[in-house]
Amino acid sequence: FPSSTSTGSRPSRACPTARHRVPSGVLPQWPPYAALRVAAAAMHVFGTEQNLRTAALVGDLFARLGPQRVDRAVQNVRRAFPDRSEAACREIARASIRHMFQLFLVDSIAGPQRLNRRNWVRHVTLGDMRETIRLLLGDRPALFLTGHLGNWEFLGLALSLLGFHMSALARPLDNPHLNEWLLGMRERRGLDVLTKWGATAEVQRRIEEGGRVG
DSSP: OOEEEOOSOOOGGGSTTTSOOOOSOOGGGHHHHHHHHHHHHHHTTSOHHHHHHHHHHHHHHHHHHOHHHHHHHHHHHHHHOTTSOHHHHHHHHHHHHHHHHHIIIIIITTHHHHOOTTTHHHHOOOOSOHHHHHHHHSSSOEEOOOOSOSOHHHHHHHHHHTTOOEEEEEOOOSSHHHHHHHHHHHHHTTOEEEESTTOHHHHHHHHHTTOEEO
């Protein structure tokens, strides 16, 4: 999974290798940041199921306004599933786009505000994690690998709520204001986020100190 236990270091935004590089021309970054903050506030008015339906509609709108992105996704799906029909590949691509918006708008933004130690079991279903938990509770270093399957946002949050001080390896967002906002929400729930840029030395240090990295 894309999370790991922390070795006691401060959140990695303070680490030189983990700081987001603010691009030139910061001023144009404010409008999408402000719009997303307003949307996030509105999502807290409605229930999770309604928010998921709304996010799916936004994903469908995104697909209609950017057909070239859908075509690129269809090409990737076709390579992965050469036996599927063109219609099936296109539906998988569109469903993936809907899931992407649900994951970002609902789980990434609204999830950290709603998930806590009392209610996480109602929202998260964990598979057979006996071996994973054994390694997390052990005193030996470990390296965990997984694909971007299921809901990796809730996975890291759930494990941190269970008492594991997690670190997540993630690509920073291009918008520095959005990036700092999302980092703050994740860190308030106990996650320690490492950027993927220049993370090799930091990951190696944590392994050598007996940490668990994923």
